[in-house]
Amino acid sequence: MITIAIIDDDPDILDASGLVLMSKGYKVVTAANPEDGYKIVKENSPDLIILDVMMNEPDDGFFLAQKFRREKITTPIIMYTSISKASGLDYGVNELIPVDEFVEKPISPEQLIEKVEKLLKKKEARDARI
Amino acid sequence: MISLVPSWANRYADYWDTIQKRNLWLINLRFGAVVILTGFLISSILILNLSFDKTQFIALVVITLLILFYNLMLKRLSRFIKTIPGHFNPLHFSLLQMILDLSALMLIVYFTGSIETPLFMFFVFHMIIGSLILPGFVIFSIAGTIVFVFNILIFSEYFFLIPHHSISGLLTIPLYTNIKFILSYDVIFCCVMFISVFLANRIANQLYTIEQKLIESLDKLSEAEAEKQKYIVGIVHEIKTPLTAVHSYLDIVLKKILGPLNSNIEERLLRARTRSNEAIEMINDVLKVSKLRLLDEIAIDEVELSEVIVKIVKKQTINLRAKHIMLNFFDGRTFKKKIKGDKFLLEIAFSNLIGNAVKYVGTNGLIELDLLDNENEIEIEIADSGIGIPAADLDKIFSDFFRGSNIKDRSYEGTGLGLSIVKQIIERHKGNISVASPSKLQMPGRPGASFKIRLPYI
Structure with missing residues (x-):
């Protein structure tokens, strides 16, 4: 079964995104802060990570994404973001953010499923090559 | 080397700019x-x-040629x-010019009669110019030197230590040996010299101080504006977060993931989603404007505008099909150069316009996108056969929160920020935008509107 980890500090977003993905038959694990997020990824080794920028947390989503990549966790990451934050207002535009896709909230169920399927397919192709 | 920079010249870039200009x-x-x-010689x-x-x-001709010569040299030198x-x-460089000029003037004064010539008044004029450029102590020293040399000159002539060169025909009796005349003219001259230096220096000083205060206030104002924009961004973000959650739940309920809905409830929930969409769009617009006003610098990418436009048109495909809109894109450019600009911002601008x-074009409407160029700029025209813009609104549509008087009813959603953002983005790229209605695609009852954007190549 395909497992998707959702890490977001808004419990309602966790719930809503979880509902959408579960309706498509994915197994969903969630975490409400970067620390727990790191834990669930380590424990469940999901096939995909949906990560919010979580600007209010001391170690934000970018930091967590970089941490995953440093530890050679290559799981595709979809980053939930919001307009001013994706456009260089809060961090240097040149900073490398090692995620596969940026998605601006709110995202419709259809779009979310589409992105997830796209990235899972990409991952499958990549894994097959290895 | 003494820096020579006056203590009041704090804003270096502006100050040097002024000095360079004055030198030229x-x-x-x-x-x-x-x-x-x-x-003067001829007349x-x-x-x-x-x-x-x-x-x-001979002396006057030589001095004139000398001035011409050193001025040509100075002109060459000024470039380096x-x-x-x-x-x-x-x-x-200013000081060098001043010393050369004053020496030349002193020679002219000597050869035209020293105390008898009216030309020594020109020293005063030099003192005023010098005071505007040089620090007080330098210009006071120069004034002192001139007064000193001038006195040596007139008294040497008075005591016949050096030959006197009066202009015959100007004065009927020689005055350079009249001690009362010499003293009165000399004293007045010295006073005028020092008073002008003192006054001019003081005034220059005060003007610079005032200018500086103004610039400081201006800086403070733009700082306050930035603070305000940051505050807006912060608040609007806080509002957007819960709204996003509401929106996600509405989506889930409407997708019937949680179970069936009766049509009455579904209809109201659809309205609720439309309205929350409206709020989110407004929030995004406000964020875009604030970001634009916060960031003074724009990223410099090499942008191929036709790619940007094609990408935006593709995103609109669903809407175009749903409303049976015919969209034509003509690329009639000859130079096809890339422009330098912020790709993200340009995308915002063109996706707003398209x-x-x-x-506004309505079902079965026509939209035409044209790209034209000349060597220096690219012109983009976006024309439609839509509801158009009333003539009275044309000059207002680029202002914040303005919405056309023909779209105030609820059938068209919008915040009225879009075009103001577009204009700001285009102007940030040193371009301009104009609007016309009716457009070339007008149809009976559908005047249409057309936007023309010009952006400079590189």
């Missing part, structure tokens, strides 16, 4: 002085019937002067 201005002025001097002989002896004439602290800078065209 002085060089041009000096060419004028050469012409006037030549005119005093021909018109005023003054006569110069041979020494005087850089504002490197501790090195020969524009101020040293999005507007799609929104």
Whole structure:
């Protein structure tokens, strides 16, 4: 079964995104802060990570994404973001953010499923090559 | 090397700019002085019937040529002067010019009669210009030196230590040996010299202080504006977060993931989603504007505009099909150069304009996108056969929160921020945008609107 980890500090977003993905038959694990997020990824080794920028947390989503990549966790990451934050207002535009896709909230169920399927397919192709 | 920079000149870039400009201005002025001097020589002989002896004439011609020569040299030199602290800078250049001019003037004064010539008044004029550029102590020292040399000159002539060159025909009796005349003119001259330096220096000083205060207030204002924008961004973000959650839940309920809905409830929930969509769009617009006003710098990418437009049109495909809109894109450019600009911002601008065209064109409408160019700029025209813009609204549509008087009813959603953002983005790229209605695609009852954007190539 395909497992998707959702890490977001808004419990309602966790719930809503979880509902959408579960309706498509994915197994969903969630975490409400970067620390727990790191834990669930380590424990469940999901096939995909949906990560919010979580600007209010001391170690934000970018930091967590970089941490995953440093530890050679290559799981595709979809980053939930919001307009001013994706456009260089809060961090240097040149900073490398090692995620596969940026998605601006709110995202419709259809779009979310589409992105997830796209990235899972990409991952499958990549894994097959290895 | 003494830096020569006055203590009040704090804003270096502006200050040096002013000094450089004044230096060039002085060089041009000096060419004028050469012409006037030549005119003086000719007219005093021909018109005023003054006569110069041979020494005087040769001396004056030589001095005039000398001024012309060193001015040409200064003009050449001026190109190589850089504002490197501790090195020969524009101020040293000003000082050099001043010393050359004053020496030349002193010679002219000597050869035209010293205390008897009206030309020594020109020293005062030099003092005023010098005070505007040089620090007080330098210009006071110069004034002191001139007064000193001038006194040596007139008293040496008085005591017959050096030959006197009066202009015959100007004065009927020689005055350089009249001690009362010498003293009264000399004292007044000295006073005028020092008073002008004092006053001019003081005024220059005060003007710079005022200018500085103004600039400081301006800085504070833009700082406050930035603070305000940051505050807006913060608040609007806080509002967007819960709204996003509401929106996600509405989506889930409407997708019937949680179970079936009765049509009555579904209809109201659809309305709720439309309205929350409206709020989110408004929030995104406000964030875009604030970001634009916060970031002074724009990223410099090489942007191929046709790619940007194609990408936006693709995103609109669903809407175009749903409303049976015919969209034509003509690329009639000859130079096809890339433009330098912020790709993200340009995408916002063009997706706003194209999005507007799609929104207002209505079912079975026409949209035409044209790209044209010349060597220096690219022109993009976005025309539609939509509801158009009333003539009275045309000059207002680029202002914040303005919405056309024909779209105030609820059938078209929008915040009225879109076009103001577009205009700001285009102007940030040194371009301009204009609007016309009716457009070339007008149909009966559908005047249409057309937006023309010009952006400079590189």
